[in-house]
Amino acid sequence: MNWLPKSPKARRRLWVVAAVAPVLAVAVGLSLYAMRDSVTFFFSPSEATAETAPAGRVVRLGGLVEAGSVVRGTDGEVAFAITDNAATTRIVYQGDLPDLFREGQGVVTQGTFLPDRRFRATQVLAKHDENYMPREVADRLKAKGEWRPGGETPAAGAADL
Amino acid sequence: MIVELGAFALILALVLAVLQTGMAAAGRLRRSPVLAGAAEGAALACAGVVALAFAALILAFAVSDFSVANVAANSHTDKPMLYKVAAAWGSHEGSLVLWCLVLTGFGAVLARARGLPFGLKASAVATQGLLGVLFLAFAVFTSNPFERLDPAPFQGGSLNPLLQDPALAFHPPFLYAGYVGFSVCFSLAVAALIEGRANSSFWPAWGRWVRPWALASWAFLTVGITLGSFWAYYELGWGGWWFWDPVENASFLPWLAGAALLHSAVVTERRGALAGWTTFLALLTFTFSMLGAFLVRSGVLTSVHAFAVDPERGLMLLAILGATSGVAFALFAWRAPQLKGGGMFAPVSREGALVLNNVFLTAASATVLLGTLYPLILEAANGATISVGPPYFALTFNPLMIAALLILPAGPLLSWKRGDLKGVGQRLALAAGLSILIALAGWMVFEPKKALSAAGIGLGGWLILGTLAEVAERLRLFRAPLAETLRRARALPLGAWGTTLAHAGLGVFVLGAVVETGYRVEAARALAPGQTIEAGKWAVTLDSVGVVEGPNYLAEQGKLTVTLRDGSAPRTVTAERRFFPTGGQTTTEVGLDFRGLDDVYVVLGERGRTAADEPAWNVRVWWNPWARLIFLGPAIMALGGLLSLLDRRLRLGVNRKAAA
DSSP, X not given: OTXXXXXXXXXXXXXXXXXXXXXXXXXXXXXHHHHHHHEEEEEOTTTOOTTTSOTTXXXXXXXXXXXXXXXXXXXXXXXXXXXXXSOEEEEEEESOOOTTOOTTSEEEEEEEEOTTSOEEEEEEEOOSSTTOOOHHHHHHHHHTTOOOTTOOOOOGGGGOO | OHHHHHHHHHHHHHHHHHHHHHHHHHHHHHTOHHHHHHHHHHHHHHHHHHHHHHHHHHHHHHTTOTTBHHHHHXXXXXXXXXXHHHGGGTSHHHHHHHHHHHHHHHHHHHHHOOSOOXXXXXXXXXXXXXXXXXHHHHHHHHOOTTOBOSSOOSSOOOOOXXXXXXXXXXXHHHHHHHHHXXXXXXXXHHHHHHHOOSOTTHHHHHHHHHHHHHHHHHHHHHHHHHHHHHHHHHHSXXXXXXXXXXXXXXXXXXXHHHHHHHHHHHHHHHHSOSXXXXXXXXXXXXXXXXXXXXXXXXXXXXXXXXXXXXXXHHHHHHHHHHHHHHHHHHHHHHHGGGOOOOOOOOSSSHHHHHHHHHHHHHHHHHHHHHHHHHHHHHHHHHOOOEEEOHHHHHHHHHHHHHHHHHHGGGGGGXXXXXXXXXXXXXXXXXXXXXXXXXXXXXXXXXXXXXXXXXXXXXHHHHHHHHHHHHHHHHHTTTTSOHHHHHHHHHHSOHHHHHHHHHHHHHHHHHHHHHHHHHHOEEEEEEEOTTOEEEETTEEEEEEEEEEEEOSSOEEEEEEEEEEETXXXXXXXXXXEEEEETTTTEEEEEOEEEEETTEEEEEEEEEEEEOTTSOEEEEEEEEXXXXXXXXXXXXXXXXXXXXXXXXXXHHHHHHHHHHHO
């Protein structure tokens, strides 16, 4: 073992490096690998073209729920449309909508595009707060000049109790 | 009047914090015990005054004084008293006062601590005072909770109904006690960088002073995160308990760094080694706490949990974070190379195992940090908006933690300086064999068969059994007469029991997390009254739905019966959908049926119609096997931390120094 350094201090340091380096390498490698596949891109309806968001890839799609577009089927299936006032995408979703889901409100959906360019959502996110607008949605609306703070009128849907 | 007193108290606290910092620093420079003593007095007074301000705020909420803007925005006369009080820390302003209360309160305990050398204590009190100045100034100048409204409204806007929940009422106090408790470790680390010497007796003593703070904060943080996770589990109605959301990660980062700090402080205390690394971790942990506060309050990241988002305040917090951590890490870069010290150890030794633990924990927190901040980095770089989801964390965090957990049971069995790997292997052989059997049993029992989940079950068993094997070894269980074992059990320090509990608790958590994640069954269907939905071995029947009136809400209340598929073992659960007229918000009240370790989790959804045009409700049912363990495990871990904290050695060590 004469290739090891003589001084015990240097030797300890070498051991520490030998322990740290592989763990760090693994951590970096895993991170890079995981970033490729588990990063979800966000689009607004007018940005989500067949090129940027191919069918089958998991993406997030955000915008305002178009007024009058919500159709509740039997067996928990819901269809609605979200819009950024430039383009509109039809969404199908199986399950419970969040408590704060309303027409005219900003939501973010996560899922995949179907071959017919409808969007099958596996998740619909609205926030805890009724004044909430997802930041990405707000940014896109601002960029398009469609931003009307406070202008969204809550639909009557919530008051059916 | 009380409100003005509160506002005044907060300003007085800021002045006292300035005095504390100034006098402690001057006392240190002039070596004047009088000045340093006065600084300690100021620290006590500061904590008392912040407590007064906080009490005034709670009182304003309790009596619903809507002339206070913060009360008007967050409270309502219809709310139950618990939530009126809890609303005091439910908003940005109020929670900042709580933050300051913990900061100055812990600072007061630090000022009262005996046995620290003069210079170290004065520097630490000055640093803690400076942190107090920054956060109190932030509260007073940008987020004054006592601001008046004129004219005062007759009714308040009410606290977000989702937050009106017992678990969430107590979640922030525990979380902040943990977050901000690490500020004392930070101050002690800064003081050690200023005062530290390379001599061998300084660092073990310093390790002994830091460790109780790290232990207490970590235990508080564990409880706080668990309460938050439990709340998300049963209040949001999404069936999950951890979503790798940025806000959740923000609380998890200091927890990971704090866990690393706990372990490296042991090495510093026992052997004087790793001094620089322990100081670094102490700085890092509180930096993560402040980063968390910044991420949660600034709204730079999209989260499902964030509250009271304000970019300007976020910028202020970022400035505080940059200033304190920047200076501290610069100090570290300058001083740390001069702080060499401590004993040598072989790679295979207790120290070596603890180093490995630290390597894994910090690598894991680095991946969590990257995953949390990557959307920000990418957006700044090329404008693309992305989110990093659970798959990323499953691929990066999990393998690192699994590796750390695999070697965990060996650590406490290794001796200091130079360990005997073969001996450890022999002593763990039985535990390892049994764990493999547990994995096999898991593979056979649970359906559908999943190799990875079964291996995870084996890992949980390995943690518990390996930890117990270590205690059994120390007690000479079954190898010595029972009386001898009992004598040894009594003689075993509380710290050792604490370690055992914490590690076994981690195993319990792993079992719960693995089984719940791997074998959870979910089902959803629109049910008319009388209809049944099946999830795994359970069948849930919707009996009736009625309307009930709560103190500040109306609810659709579903009565459901949970039975086994053959109809046996019936039990009734109620699930609600609550509508809060103030704020016009609807929330979900999950129906939970506890079946041993399992949960049958029932969510009553929106009303719709069946094909035959009868009224029907969307009912979602989760069968979450062993979900109980997910929350039990961390509770055991926190208890372990508490036991270690009560160890006489930690307290006596400090007192003995005082006598010397």
